[in-house]
Amino acid sequence: MNWFDEGALYAQISTFLREDLGRGDITSQAIIARNTRARGRFVAREKMIVAGLEAAEEVFLTLDPQQQLEAFVSDGEAVEAGKVIARTSGFADVLIAGERVALNLIQRLSGVATITSQFVQAVAGTQAQIIDTRETTPGMRLLERYAVVLGGGRNSRFGLDDGVVITTNHAAVSGGIAACVKNAREQVGNFHKIQAQVGNEAEAKEAASNGADGLLLENLEPEAVERLCAVAREIAPAITVECSGNGLTLENVRAYAEAGATLIGISTSNSCVRAVGVSFQLQPF
Amino acid sequence: MNWFDEGALYAQISTFLREDLGRGDITSQAIIARNTRARGRFVAREKMIVAGLEAAEEVFLTLDPQQQLEAFVSDGEAVEAGKVIARTSGFADVLIAGERVALNLIQRLSGVATITSQFVQAVAGTQAQIIDTRETTPGMRLLERYAVVLGGGRNSRFGLDDGVVITTNHAAVSGGIAACVKNAREQVGNFHKIQAQVGNEAEAKEAASNGADGLLLENLEPEAVERLCAVAREIAPAITVECSGNGLTLENVRAYAEAGATLIGISTSNSCVRAVGVSFQLQPF
Amino acid sequence: MNWFDEGALYAQISTFLREDLGRGDITSQAIIARNTRARGRFVAREKMIVAGLEAAEEVFLTLDPQQQLEAFVSDGEAVEAGKVIARTSGFADVLIAGERVALNLIQRLSGVATITSQFVQAVAGTQAQIIDTRETTPGMRLLERYAVVLGGGRNSRFGLDDGVVITTNHAAVSGGIAACVKNAREQVGNFHKIQAQVGNEAEAKEAASNGADGLLLENLEPEAVERLCAVAREIAPAITVECSGNGLTLENVRAYAEAGATLIGISTSNSCVRAVGVSFQLQPF
Amino acid sequence: MNWFDEGALYAQISTFLREDLGRGDITSQAIIARNTRARGRFVAREKMIVAGLEAAEEVFLTLDPQQQLEAFVSDGEAVEAGKVIARTSGFADVLIAGERVALNLIQRLSGVATITSQFVQAVAGTQAQIIDTRETTPGMRLLERYAVVLGGGRNSRFGLDDGVVITTNHAAVSGGIAACVKNAREQVGNFHKIQAQVGNEAEAKEAASNGADGLLLENLEPEAVERLCAVAREIAPAITVECSGNGLTLENVRAYAEAGATLIGISTSNSCVRAVGVSFQLQPF
Amino acid sequence: MNWFDEGALYAQISTFLREDLGRGDITSQAIIARNTRARGRFVAREKMIVAGLEAAEEVFLTLDPQQQLEAFVSDGEAVEAGKVIARTSGFADVLIAGERVALNLIQRLSGVATITSQFVQAVAGTQAQIIDTRETTPGMRLLERYAVVLGGGRNSRFGLDDGVVITTNHAAVSGGIAACVKNAREQVGNFHKIQAQVGNEAEAKEAASNGADGLLLENLEPEAVERLCAVAREIAPAITVECSGNGLTLENVRAYAEAGATLIGISTSNSCVRAVGVSFQLQPF
Amino acid sequence: MNWFDEGALYAQISTFLREDLGRGDITSQAIIARNTRARGRFVAREKMIVAGLEAAEEVFLTLDPQQQLEAFVSDGEAVEAGKVIARTSGFADVLIAGERVALNLIQRLSGVATITSQFVQAVAGTQAQIIDTRETTPGMRLLERYAVVLGGGRNSRFGLDDGVVITTNHAAVSGGIAACVKNAREQVGNFHKIQAQVGNEAEAKEAASNGADGLLLENLEPEAVERLCAVAREIAPAITVECSGNGLTLENVRAYAEAGATLIGISTSNSCVRAVGVSFQLQPF
Numbered sequence A, B, C, D, E, F: 001m002n003w004f005d006e007g008a009l010y011a012q013i014s015t016f017l018r019e020d021l022g023r024g025d026i027t028s029q030a031i032i033a034r035n036t037r038a039r040g041r042f043v044a045r046e047k048m049i050v051a052g053l054e055a056a057e058e059v060f061l062t063l064d065p066q067q068q069l070e071a072f073v074s075d076g077e078a079v080e081a082g083k084v085i086a087r088t089s090g091f092a093d094v095l096i097a098g099e100r101v102a103l104n105l106i107q108r109l110s111g112v113a114t115i116t117s118q119f120v121q122a123v124a125g126t127q128a129q130i131i132d133t134r135e136t137t138p139g140m141r142l143l144e145r146y147a148v149v150l151g152g153g154r155n156s157r158f159g160l161d162d163g164v165v166i167t168t169n170h171a172a173v174s175g176g177i178a179a180c181v182k183n184a185r186e187q188v189g190n191f192h193k194i195q196a197q198v199g200n201e202a203e204a205k206e207a208a209s210n211g212a213d214g215l216l217l218e219n220l221e222p223e224a225v226e227r228l229c230a231v232a233r234e235i236a237p238a239i240t241v242e243c244s245g246n247g248l249t250l251e252n253v254r255a256y257a258e259a260g261a262t263l264i265g266i267s268t269s270n271s272c273v274r275a276v277g278v279s280f281q282l283q284p285f
Helices: A003-021 A026-031 A053-063 A092-122 A141-150 A168-173 A176-187 A201-209 A222-235 A253-258 B003-021 B026-031 B053-063 B092-122 B141-150 B168-173 B176-187 B201-209 B222-235 B253-258 C003-021 C026-031 C053-063 C092-122 C141-150 C168-173 C176-187 C201-209 C222-235 C253-258 D003-021 D026-031 D053-063 D092-122 D141-150 D168-173 D176-187 D201-209 D222-235 D253-258 E003-021 E026-031 E053-063 E092-122 E141-150 E168-173 E176-187 E201-209 E222-235 E253-258 F003-021 F026-031 F053-063 F092-122 F141-150 F168-173 F176-187 F201-209 F222-235 F253-258
Strands: A037-044 A068-071 A084-091 A129-132 A164-166 A194-197 A214-218 A240-244 A263-266 A278-284 B037-044 B068-071 B084-091 B129-132 B164-166 B194-197 B214-218 B240-244 B263-266 B278-284 C037-044 C068-071 C084-091 C129-132 C164-166 C194-197 C214-218 C240-244 C263-266 C278-284 D037-044 D068-071 D084-091 D129-132 D164-166 D194-197 D214-218 D240-244 D263-266 D278-284 E037-044 E068-071 E084-091 E129-132 E164-166 E194-197 E214-218 E240-244 E263-266 E278-284 F037-044 F068-071 F084-091 F129-132 F164-166 F194-197 F214-218 F240-244 F263-266 F278-284
Touching (some): A003 A053, A003 A092, A003 B141, A026 A092, A026 B164, A026 B176, A037 A092, A037 B168, A053 A068, A084 A092, A092 A141, A092 A263, A092 A278, A092 B168, A129 A141, A141 B003, A164 A176, A168 A176, A168 A194, A168 B026, A168 B037, A168 B092, A168 B278, A176 A194, A176 A201, A176 B026, A201 A214, A201 A222, A214 A222, A222 A240, A222 A253, A253 A263, A278 B168, B003 B092, B003 B141, B026 B092, B037 B092, B053 B068, B053 B084, B053 B092, B092 B129, B092 B141, B092 B263, B129 B141, B168 B176, B176 B194, B176 B201, B201 B214, B214 B222, B222 B240, B222 B253, B253 B263, C003 C053, C003 C092, C003 C141, C003 D141, C026 C092, C026 D176, C037 C092, C037 D168, C053 C068, C053 C084, C053 C092, C084 C092, C092 C129, C092 C141, C092 C253, C092 C263, C092 C278, C092 D168, C129 C141, C141 D003, C164 D026, C168 C176, C168 C194, C168 D092, C168 D278, C176 C201, C176 D026, C201 C214, C214 C222, C222 C253, D003 D053, D003 D092, D003 D141, D037 D092, D053 D068, D053 D084, D053 D092, D084 D092, D092 D253, D092 D263, D092 D278, D164 D176, D168 D176, D168 D194, D176 D194, D176 D201, D201 D214, D201 D222, D214 D222, D222 D240, D253 D263, E003 E053, E003 F141, E026 E092, E026 F164, E026 F168, E026 F176, E037 E092, E053 E068, E053 E084, E084 E092, E092 E141, E092 E263, E092 E278, E092 F168, E129 E141, E141 F003, E168 E176, E168 E194, E168 F026, E168 F037, E168 F092, E176 E194, E176 E201, E176 F026, E201 E222, E214 E222, E222 E240, E222 E253, E253 E263, E278 F168, F003 F053, F003 F092, F026 F092, F053 F068, F053 F084, F053 F092, F092 F129, F092 F141, F092 F253, F092 F263, F092 F278, F129 F141, F168 F194, F176 F194, F176 F201, F201 F214, F201 F222, F222 F240
Parallel strands (some): A129 A263, A164 A194, A240 A263, B164 B194, B194 B214, B214 B240, C129 C263, C194 C214, C214 C240, C240 C263, D129 D263, D164 D194, D194 D214, D214 D240, D240 D263, E129 E263, E214 E240, F129 F263, F214 F240, F240 F263
Antiparallel strands (some): A037 A084, B037 B278, B068 B084, C037 C278, C068 C084, D037 D084, D037 D278, D068 D084, E037 E278, F037 F084, F037 F278, F068 F084
16 A cells, blocks of 8 residues: 555544544453563464555554564455464564554454455456445445555545546436446546446447446346447447446356456455455563 | 434534535535435435434434434334335435435434344353453444444453453553553542453462452453453452454354353454445426 | 535635634634624635635524525626625624635635636637646645636646556656656556656657557647657557647637647646635624 | 654654555556665755755654755755755655655745845844734744744744733734733733733823733824824833734835834735745666 | 533433443343333432533433433532432433443532632632643543633633643653744634743743733742742743642632632642532333 | 543643633743753742642643642641752743742642641541542633642542532432332442431431441531441441531541541641641752
């Protein structure tokens, strides 16, 4: 992540720490002697693509600017079960205060990177790219997008403000797909391309013939995707086609790619993702 | 949720909306005519315990204080696939601006409530209670705790500041379990009970004989749980025993309950939980 | 402005009021009797396009939610000197507390709307559109963009995050224009078009032949603009051409339009803009 | 600026950067290779009093605490066109991210300092001092006051909370000038002097004879100023007289000074001020 | 308090509530049935000048905008022990959540008002006014100043930014009293008077003869005050004289007034003030 | 204080400084030459337990990160009148800007530590511990709790969220003491003990026999305390008993300890506490 994301990351990590710490760790305050130092290590408990080590380091730095995390792998690397992925040393109460938030982040983000990587492999050799969607865990979009890239995927628009997508709901209230595409073309100025969600061949034609730069197909079967691609590309050969939806799985994703999808959007908050196991073990000096 | 949680909830929802909206929805700004009104409805796409409708209502209220959500079921109710769970009407651009955040919340929280409910049923008739842990999605703890209660579970401590748990990591840096329990008893004052994580019979004896009010057993097999319960309760008959860990599943949870666990802690950020499917369908007036 | 901008507007107005009020108006506290009511009116002191009345109303509403502003013209209307453009009544100390901030906003924004309107008239009948640029008064971009629209102009990208423009400075550090355009096309995904700043015919060719959607010409003479347009459009007939720079004036802007510019970007923080005169007159009831 | 202003400055610069950057510079993210370094220089494009270099440095420091700006002139110095006023080197994406905000600040503040300096020269040799007023750009008062001092002017009250001025609007709702001056004298305690706005000889007498420490004359002609000064000073020889208003120009300001004004207040948000031209040129290492 | 103070008051009350409530009242959450309503009353346990009822009302309104407080006396009135000063009804958990903060405020502020009133009576009939100083409880200055006014006192400067006082410490580092007074006169502009702290006759002369508007005498005996008043007023008959310091008590304050002090500053954070007793009694409906 | 409290402390100190400084110290800005350096020392004016030096250092560090405070005694040490407790050197304007806030903190907190220490001595040799209560100065709880520990006392619960106390007001609206204790036992989970306020023997029995871990006796006479202790301990020998209330004084506190109280709660905002005298003396280099 670059400097700007770091600013946002810092604010977020602070929020996560406040959530877990409240007024402070009353257990450590009661039983850990002042200035006790310790060292800890993070151990992968299963095979995974590691993600979240930068975030975990930020957790400890937020608690103590002197605290450092020494990573033995970089975010994005694949590791086997048992691998010590990072170690850190410092005040014992700081290590314990940050442990849970750091683990929660590493486990979830590594889970996202790992599943993304599996999707990427599943479509290897096709023209399709795996991308994220706006179906992310609330409050975690920045981090989950980052994990998708670590897993080999690409980022789609961040939110509603940096990309134009005309959905079925837009079309329902604003005069249908053709009108929406035309108006968007007229209004959004010279910086934005236009993607339109379509559900059948008629809509695909409507979008393509009115100047849409891309199509969005949600919850369709691969055969339907193939038909709509054909119809749209007859009109606009360079049009992009994104598939997404709850039905997409590691098992069937290649069928979508082979049906013509150029982009395949995966949710990072739903059933595809499960947190992987990582443990944190503390030792005295 | 009561008045105080509502304050925290409002702040959180605002953060989630800013994450998705940034500088505003450029698609709607381009193509939806000013003051266009519409109505929308949320439809369950599978069987689930509904959770997150109050949060979803807050999403729309944050965008427009006049916007109301009419719920057809209460948070905590079970519904079948196809059920219209809520509807709302208002400005079309407001409905679309809130759609994704509302769906992300309902889908995830209903997923948590649903899985919790399944765990609760799995231990029905035993002395065991299903509780949450600190293994929650960063930033979502308040909401996930709420969903656990809706699913029939109980809340454990919120964070490090409102409950005393001596973990293996504490013991490693502060002189072992016996010393930690004694010091904690001395220091934490008259308001807190003390739970100690133990991994074998010797530690269980140590904790129980030094006055721990409860034991925490992580990642142990049911047989081990049974043995440690026996050892500890011989010393302190009323001691509580909490089991948790990645190995806990719907399939084996009853074995833990029957082994003597009084509390079973489930993670709301890990593989146990998957978001359930809910859709939002907009119509013009 | 729509609901989302209102949220941002409210935060900004609060900042502006704190700037002027600090710990409160010590003069009014000393000499105005509690609950004194008064009425005030805003009077145009010269010919202008009015802008900022919504912002001015927000100023008073921030101080007192009961306070209303009755506008006699809408933002965007032209008025002559002497016109009473709005009136308001309420607590005298509130009116005086908001007076200066309200006037500063109306005067500046009306100045922006008025000069924009003059530029729009100057290019009437040509293909050129007047747009804003990122050369705005720090902290006032939202409001100045709004005033540009009221004056008949169009908005360009809001900031660095919602539009791709490859400037001379980008090209200098990233391998030249051709490489930049190609890389941007590859990296920015499916939502963004690409504008490239060019300074001579060779660069214009380079940008156009590598797939730029638009050109940006800064501080060039109209003849140069004409030549570059010709060169680029031979390669890419639909390419857009934006002209901007300090040299653009009401006197020479038409020459740029006639030279082929499709977009003409004006600064809202520089010499083109002067605040227009508006006064606020208070009367007792 | 001293330490306290720096705190306020930092907060403001952050706001300005967020305004321009939003979620980050998508162009640089797409095309600038990680860790690319570059150097840039700020060049005056016309004659000016330089102001805003400290603020510009803060812009880059906010983005990257390692980033330094090497200034070749100090804020407040006069330079000719073509002068390189500062240079900086660092990460190319940071330089480009800060470029526009830095330029917008330097151009506007140098414009304020330059015009102030011209006003100061215009009244050289008289008793009059050039001061700022509350007619500033919303959100920029701290910086514009600073620029006025760099141009040789003096600061007036910051806002409504640190100086007592009885305006015509106060008098209208609180029993006239005499009553207002008397009440203010009674109420504002032992720390504040009292200035009263007057519009004719009768009011000037009223203010002076009731103990006003200063008069404020707005939008009057020099002859009227002369008459009111005479009337007031007959009663209170040491009374100060401030002139301000839209009619004040570089051409007529000396007439006001010669008419007896001790203070001449200039607006920093109106037609007197125009941003001066400064460019930023980037080069690779 | 007027509208502006209310804004600041609201922010402060929220801080006080967060301090006491943290994540919410776990006792009420456990044992009070949802929607239980109750009524409560505040009873004076001793004779006092009441202060803080507006603040207490704000406490309850912050927790629940529907909650009202019905006051039977106004802030500033004297009551006897046993008097029911206010009552309120609403949700029982809200009443209990606000109880402690409300009591802490009423008890402390009534204590300040009561002692101020006693000081005011002690100097009745002399020229002296009782004023507050900057020796206030950190974070409570706004409220304590308000209580001083309720007790019949007057407010001095709020802080370092709205009044000029040259202290002994200033003089020590800036060339002595005479130089400080002269420089201050020159620099602080036309809005501020100047008070100088002096400790003996020589300093009093120095201050008076260089134009100080007031003297500040700290920790002097009444006889010394009398001598310094005489010396200073020979030079500047209208000069004000403020006495303050730890030695000031209800017993000796009149001696200071009779020695010539025009202002007597009392600390609201020190030994003079003690919180008075008030209780809050809840009843079910 | 540990790292976490330091974060909270920093935020608080900033608030206190903003309260006193507003837009900055206009006196120092007017008369202290830029970069003037000075040294200052804090001198105890009476016998006291010192508290607040860490907070005072934070005051200066907040203003200038280079500024250090050299303490000659540690927080918690006893000193005699005349003792120089700390010194500091740095920019004169920074020293003066922080002086008042630093003094207000040291004086108040040393007052709290001193009185606490006197209470601790008064019960020396008994089983009773001196603890704080929620009757603290609004906004100062963290600091006052810290001062209580420095004086030899212990901390009670921080606020409503980290300890369960059933008060008379709870009992009044929730079915009486027995029901409240039972429900609390059932609901608050495995982390919290339960204290119940009782006023007579019947209530004491009710609480003890339903499982309360502790009793709270407010505003009772020592004899009543003795009787209630006896009644309760017959049922629950290990039950704790806390006494508190306005009637507790240095004179009678031992009687409460001898009557059987295990905890004696003192208010840090009421008449028991008076700020002690400390002065700050500045010298030039």
